[in-house]
Amino acid sequence: MEAALLTEAFEAHRRLLWSLSYRMTGSPADAEDVVQETYLRALERPPRDETAPLKPWLVAVAANLAKDLLRRRRSQAYPGIWLPGPAPLEEELPVAPPQEGFDLLESGSYAFLVALEKLTPQQRAVFLLREVFDHSVEEAATALGMSAANVKVVLHRAKKALRRPAYPSPARRELTQRALLAFQEALANQDLAALEALFAPAVQACGDGGGIYAAGRVPIVGAAAVARFFLGLAKLGTDLRLEIQELNGLPAQVGLWAPANVQVAPRWTLHLEVDDQGRILWLRAVSAPRKLSALG
Known part of the structure; x- marks a missing residue:
């Protein structure tokens, strides 16, 4: 795929990639880094199948980069209490709370980002892809290089570990x-x-x-x-x-x-x-x- 067409396709999904990366990392700056690295990865090592939709490939790259970033961050000592970085989410406000599942507003609320810190990087990635970004079990498994059975087990453990704060109504x-x-x-x-x-x-x-x-x-x-x-x-x-x-x-x-x-x-x-x-x-x-x- 030509660089110009790749850039155009990437820009169409930039907000989605940032939203996922922000919820994965809890940091606007880290989310920007993940999005930029995803773009560079697309330019340097684009997907082989140029006829396939680019969105699933970009989401998979961003999710795995964010997961790696989380693992590196948690392997290093932090000077004090680690808290998420704040961000305005006006573009993601829904009209009403969701009837089931988790929406972008709830998953981006400050208390929810704090709660997500209790999950492992793998649990966080599976939870967000399945419960927030509406991936099927098979799609999440493909994106994260896991089996479908493992996705189900990890999701169950993530839900059990997560304390769900009050909805930001x-x-x-x-x-x-x-x-x-x-x-x-x-x-x-x-x-x-x-x-x-x-x-x-x-x-x-x-x-x-x-x-x-x-x-x-x-x-x-x-x-x-x-x-x-x-x-x-x-x-x-x-x-x-x-x-x-x-x-x-x-x-x-x-x-x-x-x-x-x-x-x-x-x-x-x-x-x-x-x-x-x-x-x-x-x-x-x-x-x-x-x-x-x-x-x-």
């Missing part, structure tokens, strides 16, 4: 927005009692500075401890600017300031996970620069 977005605004107001007023009242008793907070900026190596647990931590953190910088943006299907805080300490990140995103009453269960902050590549 309009009601969940409203609860999250309300909690985020109240959180910012309590911080602005330095109101410890109001801050604690927003949290579930066993609330947890953690951050990912990528080894570049300060972040704890274990989560902070408990309403009082989390509230005191954020009140203290709010005093470490000036010229604070906060925005609420929809990232991964839910409102999230995007912050920018001038920190007094070079170990404190100048930019971050904060992602809340709330229960059905709107109480905050988790706060996850991302300040590693590479993780924020999708924000521009």
Whole structure:
């Protein structure tokens, strides 16, 4: 296939490849790397059968490259807690929650990406191809170089290991927005009692500075401890600017300031996970620069 025709065919599937690669790796920057490597692979070693559809071949290459990237990443020590990188998913918002299975919005939500980290690279690839990207057992087996029987076994184990978070529905977005605004107001007023009242008793907070900026190596647990931590953190910088943006299907805080300490990140995103009453269960902050590549 000529390079121009190959490029045109590749561009038609670029968004699909990025969506798969992002859910595989949990990182917008890594997803871009996988997509670019898939394109280079297509140029340098195109499929032999030029009459066959290119899409299945591209998906197979991207899935396996992403799986290899995950294996390499997990074989290396990470400085602290690894968190997914945020990304806007406006083009993937469905009208309503799916009746069964998993859609792009749910599988791209921040809590879901965190949950996917519990799966092995092989489980993650099988789960995403079968449950999110609607591949048949045979298609997933061909793409990943597995037997159909093995795909079924791996999928069963993946489903058993996966904790399914609440769907990012309009009601969940409203609860999250309300909690985020109240959180910012309590911080602005330095109101410890109001801050604690927003949290579930066993609330947890953690951050990912990528080894570049300060972040704890274990989560902070408990309403009082989390509230005191954020009140203290709010005093470490000036010229604070906060925005609420929809990232991964839910409102999230995007912050920018001038920190007094070079170990404190100048930019971050904060992602809340709330229960059905709107109480905050988790706060996850991302300040590693590479993780924020999708924000521009």
